[in-house]
Every structure is written in C-alpha cells, then in structure tokens.
Amino acid sequence: MENLALxxxxxxxxxxxxxxxxxxxxYKNNEFKEQLFPFDAIPRIIEEQEFAYLEKGLKQRVVAxxxxxxxxYSKKQIVKDGVIPEDFIFASSGYMxxxxxxxxxxxxxxxxxxxxxxxxxxxxWYILEDNLRVPSGASYPxxxxxxxxRSSPDTFSELKIEDNRNYAKxxxxxxxxxxxxxxxxxLTPGRYNAAYFEHSYLAEQTGAHLVNGSELVxxxxxxxxxxADQKLERVGAVYRRISDExxxxxxxxxxxxxxxxxxxxxxxxxxxxxxxxxxxxVADDKGIYYFVxxxxxxxxxxxxxxxxxPTYLPFYEDDxxxxxxxxxxxxxxxxxxxxxxxxxxxxxxxxxxxEDFLKLLEKEPRRFIxxxxxxxxxxDILEDGEPVPRKAxxxxxxxxxxxxxxxxxxxxxxxxxxxxxxxxxxQGGGFKDxxxxxx
Amino acid sequence: xxxxxxSYDMLIEYSKAVERCNFTIxxxxxxxxxxSISNVRISISPDxxxxxGKDGLNNIQIxxxxxxxxxxFRFHLEADARTGLSEYEKxxxxxxxxxxxxxxxxxxxxxxxxxFYKDIWLLREADDYSKAKILMHELNANFKYVPLxxxxxxxxxxxxTQGHGVCQDYAHIFIALLHLAGISARYVTGFIVGEGxxxxxxxxxxxxxxxxxxxxxxKIVTDGYIRLGIGRDAAxxxxxxxxxxxxxxHTQTITVxxxxxxx
Numbered sequence: 001m002e003n004l005a006l007x008x009x010x011x012x013x014x015x016x017x018x019x020x021x022x023x024x025x026x027y028k029n030n031e032f033k034e035q036l037f038p039f040d041a042i043p044r045i046i047e048e049q050e051f052a053y054l055e056k057g058l059k060q061r062v063v064a065x066x067x068x069x070x071x072x073y074s075k076k077q078i079v080k081d082g083v084i085p086e087d088f089i090f091a092s093s094g095y096m097x098x099x100x101x102x103x104x105x106x107x108x109x110x111x112x113x114x115x116x117x118x119x120x121x122x123x124x125w126y127i128l129e130d131n132l133r134v135p136s137g138a139s140y141p142x143x144x145x146x147x148x149x150r151s152s153p154d155t156f157s158e159l160k161i162e163d164n165r166n167y168a169k170x171x172x173x174x175x176x177x178x179x180x181x182x183x184x185x186x187l188t189p190g191r192y193n194a195a196y197f198e199h200s201y202l203a204e205q206t207g208a209h210l211v212n213g214s215e216l217v218x219x220x221x222x223x224x225x226x227x228a229d230q231k232l233e234r235v236g237a238v239y240r241r242i243s244d245e246x247x248x249x250x251x252x253x254x255x256x257x258x259x260x261x262x263x264x265x266x267x268x269x270x271x272x273x274x275x276x277x278x279x280x281x282v283a284d285d286k287g288i289y290y291f292v293x294x295x296x297x298x299x300x301x302x303x304x305x306x307x308x309x310p311t312y313l314p315f316y317e318d319d320x321x322x323x324x325x326x327x328x329x330x331x332x333x334x335x336x337x338x339x340x341x342x343x344x345x346x347x348x349x350x351x352x353x354x355e356d357f358l359k360l361l362e363k364e365p366r367r368f369i370x371x372x373x374x375x376x377x378x379x380d381i382l383e384d385g386e387p388v389p390r391k392a393x394x395x396x397x398x399x400x401x402x403x404x405x406x407x408x409x410x411x412x413x414x415x416x417x418x419x420x421x422x423x424x425x426x427q428g429g430g431f432k433d434x435x436x437x438x439x
Numbered sequence: 440x441x442x443x444x445x446s447y448d449m450l451i452e453y454s455k456a457v458e459r460c461n462f463t464i465x466x467x468x469x470x471x472x473x474x475s476i477s478n479v480r481i482s483i484s485p486d487x488x489x490x491x492g493k494d495g496l497n498n499i500q501i502x503x504x505x506x507x508x509x510x511x512f513r514f515h516l517e518a519d520a521r522t523g524l525s526e527y528e529k530x531x532x533x534x535x536x537x538x539x540x541x542x543x544x545x546x547x548x549x550x551x552x553x554x555f556y557k558d559i560w561l562l563r564e565a566d567d568y569s570k571a572k573i574l575m576h577e578l579n580a581n582f583k584y585v586p587l588x589x590x591x592x593x594x595x596x597x598x599x600t601q602g603h604g605v606c607q608d609y610a611h612i613f614i615a616l617l618h619l620a621g622i623s624a625r626y627v628t629g630f631i632v633g634e635g636x637x638x639x640x641x642x643x644x645x646x647x648x649x650x651x652x653x654x655x656x657x658k659i660v661t662d663g664y665i666r667l668g669i670g671r672d673a674a675x676x677x678x679x680x681x682x683x684x685x686x687x688x689h690t691q692t693i694t695v696x697x698x699x700x701x702x
Contacts, residue, residue, distance in 0.1 A: 074534065075534055076534055076537065079537065080537075086537055086540065086541065087541070090537070090538055090540070090541040090543070091541050091542070096495075097495045097496060097538065097671065097675065098494065098495045099495060100495035100496065100535060100538075101493070101495060101497070102495070218504070219504075220488075221490050249461075249682055250461055250463050250502065250680060250682065251463075254680065254682070261461040261504070261682055262461060262463075262502055262504070265463075265490070265492050265502055268492060268493075269492070
C-alpha cells in the first residue's frame with residue numbers, strides 16, 4: 001500500500017478539493033465556520049466477498065427499518081405485539097403525529113440511508129448508528145475518487161476497484177422510482193449549511209435542479225418550481241436537505257423561513273414525493289437502535305446478518321443494573337443527540353461528573369443507552385508523510401429504489417486525534433475513500 | 440339528545456394590507472358516535488380557493504393561500520348538530536389510542552403537578568372513570584378560572600403553578616394528572632350551548648371507550664357539547680394557523696353561538 005503512487009498526490013488532491021470548494025461548515029459558539037474536510041489518500045479497502053456480506057446485511061436492515069416506519073405511522077403492530085415498548089416511540093422527539101396515516105409514494109420512507117459501521121479488532125463489523133433523516137457525506141468519496149483518478153490514473157488501471165462515480169445514477173433511479181410526475185429538485189437550506197457543497201455537487205451530478213425554499217410554491221394542491229422567467233413547472237420529487245421541522249411552516253415549525261408552506265399537505269395527497277419522508281426520526285433514534293435486530297426478526301422473519309454493538313437500555317431493570325456494575329467499561333449516549341455530541345465514556349469521568357450523571361440516569365433512564373466500547377480496527381493515515389493508526393468508521397449508503405441498492409463505496413471518516421473514538425466530521429475528523437474490490 | 444345550531448365567526452383585521460397569506464383552519468366538526476353534523480356551510484372572505492385535508496389525528500382542515508392584497512380575513516361556519524347520541528366515543532380506527540397515554544408538549548407534568556397528584560387520595564381498586572372524576576373534582580377545587588390570565592403557549596405546569604387560567608389550562612392540567620394515574624387522555628376542542636368562545640375539555644379512555652369530562656365546569660360532558668377537534672394538547676388542535684407577508688399588528692375577533700333548535 002505504501003508504494004501506491006497515489007499517496008504522493010495527497011497534497012495535490014487536498015488542494016484540488018479546496019479549490020472545488022469541498023468544505024464542511026459547522027456552527028461553533030454561534031459562529032459559522034467553514035473548514036476543509038481533510039482527505040487522506042490511503043483508502044479503506046474492502047474485499048469483494050466481505051462487501052457482499054455487508055451489502056446483504058445492510059439491505060436487510062434498511063428494508064426492516066422502512067417496514068417499521070410504515071407500521072408505526074399506521075397499525076403500530078410491533079408495539080401492540082409488545083416487541084417495542086410504547087415509551088420508545090411516543091416519547092421520542094423523532095415521532096411526529098403529523099405523519100400518522102400518511103402513506104408516501106410506493107411506501108418508501110427512507111430513500112437514502114446512511115448506516116454507520118465499524119470493524120472490530122475481532123474482524124467483525126458492527127452497526128453503530130442508522131441515519132434515516134438527511135444523511136450526508138456521499139459526495140466526498142465521489143469527488144475524491146474523481147480527483148485521485150486524475151492525479152494517479154495508473155493506480156486505477158492496475159487495480160480492480162468498483163467505480164463509485166455511479167452514485168449519481170443510483171440516486172437518479174431512487175428519485176425516478178417515486179417521482180409523481182414533474183421535475184426532481186434538490187432542496188437546500190442555502191450556502192450556510194454544513195453540507196452545501198454536497199447539495200450543489202449532487203444536483204450537478206444527477207441533473208436535478210438545486211433550489212431553495214423560495215423557488216418552490218404550492219398551487220392547486222401541487223408543487224411547482226419557479227423558473228428564472230417566473231414560469232411554474234411541476235415538481236414530482238424533492239430530495240430535501242432540510243430537516244423535518246423546517247420543511248413546512250404550516251405543518252411543522254411555524255417559525256421556519258426556509259420551508260415551503262403546505263408542501264406537506266401536497267405530499268399527503270400523493271402529489272409529490274419527499275425524500276426522505278418526514279417522521280423518519282422515530283426509527284433512527286439511539287433508543288430505537290437497540291430494537292432494530294428485533295425488527296428484522298419481527299418483519300422479515302430472518303436472523304439479522306449484521307450485529308449491533310452490544311447495547312444496554314437502562315430503561316430495563318436488568319440492563320440498568322448491568323450499567324451500574326460495568327459503568328467504567330461503557331460508553332453512554334444521550335438518545336436525543338447526534339453528531340458525536342452527548343456521548344460520554346464512563347472511564348473518563350471525574351467522580352463528580354459520574355455522580356451527577358448517575359443521578360440523571362436514575363431520573364431519566366429512557367434518555368440514555370449504554371454500549372460496550374468496541375475495540376475497532378485502526379486504519380493508517382498519513383501524518384507528515386508517515387503512516388499512523390487512527391480510529392475510523394464507515395458510512396455506507398443504502399438507497400431504496402425499485403429495489404434496495406447499496407453503493408459500492410462509502411465514506412470512511414477518521415479521527416485525527418489519536419485518543420479519540422469520535423470520528424464525526426463536525427468534530428474535526430477527516431475522510432478517506434472506500435475502495436470495494438471487484439474481484 | 441339535543442338538536443343544536445352552531446355559528447362560528449372569526450374575523451382578523453390587519454392594520455396594514457397583507458400581500459399574501461397562507462392559512463390552515465381546523466374548524467369543521469365531524470360525525471362521531473356522540474354527534475351527527477349536517478348542513479355545514481363555510482365561507483371565507485375575501486373569496487379564495489381552498490382545499491380539504493386531514494391532520495394526523497383525523498381532524499379536518501382546510502387550507503389555501505390568498506395572494507390578493509387584503510386588510511381583513513373572515514372565516515364563517517354554520518352547522519347543525521344532533522348531540523348526545525351516545526355516552527361515549529369509540530373510534531372506528533383505534534390505532535391512535537396509544538398515543539394519548541404519553542405526556543407531550545403542553546400537557547407535561549412538572550414538580551408542582553406531581554406533588555399535587557401525590558396528595559390526592561385515589562382508591563387503587565377504583566376504575567379509571569371514577570378516578571378521573573375525583574381528579575377532575577380536586578383540580579376544579581384548587582384552580583381558579585381567570586379570563587385572559589394565560590396564553591396559547593402556557594403549559595400545564597406553568598398554569599398550575601400560578602393557580603389560575605382558562606379552559607385550555609384546566610384541560611392540560613387534567614390530562615397531566617390523568618397520565619400520572621396511568622389513564623389515557625386527550626385534549627378536545629369544541630363548543631357549548633350559549634354565546635362566547637370555543638371551549639376545551641378532555642376525553643379519557645375507559646374500557647376502550649372515550650368519555651368526555653369538562654374540568655372547567657367539573658362535570659361530565661353532556662348533549663350540550665359539540666366536539667370539534669382532538670389532540671394531545673392544544674397545539675395539536677389549533678383552530679387557525681397562518682403566515683402573513685405584510686399586515687402589521689392585527690386583532691382577531693371570534694364569535695361563537697350555539698342554540699337549541701326549536702322542535
């Protein structure tokens with residue numbers, strides 16, 4: 001690997017990424033900062049066989065999650081049958097009563113899912129988290145691959161690697177599957193969003209219009225796009241990159257200025273597809289994560305192919321006891337937080353912090369999950385030209401088109417801090433390309 | 440059983456012209472086991488095209504956008520109702536029932552409601568209906584009706600802590616107490632015989648049937664009530680929602696009249 005000509009081009013690729021505007025914006029202390037998302041040229045490589053196994057497991061998981069969403073917003077059979085306690089549904093901030101009884105086109109709720117996995121030192125893959133709302137990140141390995149191909153064409157002619165530049169095609173197929181007639185648009189909150197680069201890049205690659213809320217309008221129970229010369233063109237699918245709350249001020253947060261009034265009413269009538277469907281938060285909550293293997297058995301009558309990280313729910317008395325007894329070995333996560341926030345490691349707390357935390361846990365046991373700290377396999381990154389090991393995860397992208405599709409690549413994120421297990425880009429990590437070998 | 444006539448009028452007057460206004464109105468009563476609604480007439484002025492839909496809890500809503508400059512907006516509803524057709528409600532689709540077992544938004548109990556609840560003596564063997572009656576009575580005896588002393592965003596705990604409020608607050612606190620007792624409860628908007636504003640009360644689930652309780656008046660809901668909407672709290676059944684471009688400060692006047700129709 002160290003011999004790859006590609007590695008010599010790390011700086012060139014990073015310069016090109018910067019020139020193309022590949023940035024990651026975050027809000028820190030109420031200030032918007034754009035930072036570069038550093039690229040590391042050593043790819044994560046996954047063998048064909050191993051990826052085929054992941055692919056099977058990921059499809060199974062996302063199919064079950066979609067069935068769960070359909071069930072929760074209609075019959076709630078999984079709750080009635082006692083598989084998931086009501087508390088984990090109706091007290092979850094991701095549950096939206098507005099979505100009750102609403103059927104999205106072709107029953108697809110999570111069209112684009114970002115599933116985060118890690119590979120343990122034992123060689124086993126574990127699911128860390130499901131992201132079914134507006135998962136971002138696919139554009140980074142796409143453009144990185146493109147630039148690497150340019151700077152080091154030989155590498156790619158010598159090795160048999162799945163071409164990941166087909167993501168746009170898969171996405172297009174996903175849009176077309178649910179489009180109710182009309183244009184497909186990508187709805188962005190604007191350039192101050194963390195993933196704005198991605199929105200514009202995916203629009204360019206898929207041929208969809210990039211729009212903001214003020215360019216869309218509801219008329220006669222249909223959605224339209226305002227062209228530059230003020231004509232109205234029908235919209236049949238919206239790949240929206242704004243969160244549920246801000247999507248429609250008439251149905252959700254009334255303060256939203258970036259949403260489109262009545263867009264959800266039009267969606268309910270079946271006159272436009274929203275990707276992903278609103279209300280998905282009830283399925284990717286950290287509390288619900290615990291139940292995903294049970295969902296797979298319940299809906300598909302299959303054994304889960306991919307495992308969760310061993311997880312405990314203090315909500316259950318036995319698990320609560322276990323958490324108290326093994327506190328220092330566990331990582332505790334607030335179910336309502338995301339992006340690497342609200343995560344604490346038992347063994348790094350001071351005595352006072354631990355006491356305070358245990359009080360909170362006793363008061364609100366449903367609010368937390370506890371997980372065994374997985375000893376994940378490190379991946380090498382280049383630091384000053386030398387390889388050093390760092391923690392890394394993999395975000396795999398699963399698309400629900402006419403059939404479930406797994407993108408043969410993914411976003412590998414790593415932590416630049418040698419002591420940190422948190423790899424989120426909002427926490428200052430970097431990324432790698434993910435190569436899936438095709439033989 | 441009663442035959443009632445309902446007239447509802449909402450007039451919004453803006454100090455400056457509104458250039459564009461999106462509106463969603465949830466103000467159309469529907470048939471249920473207790474009531475049968477007929478002769479519904481709706482008018483909106485200035486005249487504008489509107490569309491029908493349903494919210495997640497099956498409340499009917501009409502919505503639309505008025506793109507002509509206007510200084511007033513008026514919604515008017517007339518309807519006849521036969522009420523008191525049954526003691527209780529039972530929804531054809533009961534998949535939604537479990538939602539109302541959980542605290543949400545404005546009906547969440549805080550420390551003050553919890554400690555008040557602890558001091559109420561409830562027979563463990565009593566059924567949910569009897570418990571609800573006791574809770575309603577205790578609440579009514581310890582909370583004062585003071586018009587305009589709260590607003591639409593006041594939570595159960597805030598209202599309870601200050602010791603007074605309006606029908607919305609009675610309903611929220613009552614729901615919080617019912618949840619503490621493990622009883623499913625939902626917020627109801629509607630109208631009562633006489634002149635005035637819209638009213639709010641509560642339905643509790645007992646033996647898979649929903650019974651109406653009016654905590655503001657400490658009484659069981661009778662044929663003098665017309666049900667409009669249901670929700671977990673007031674926010675779920677807000678009658679009017681709008682986004683205005685322009686308009687400036689405005690006033691809203693609501694006039695409700697419910698009369699018995701002469702036989």
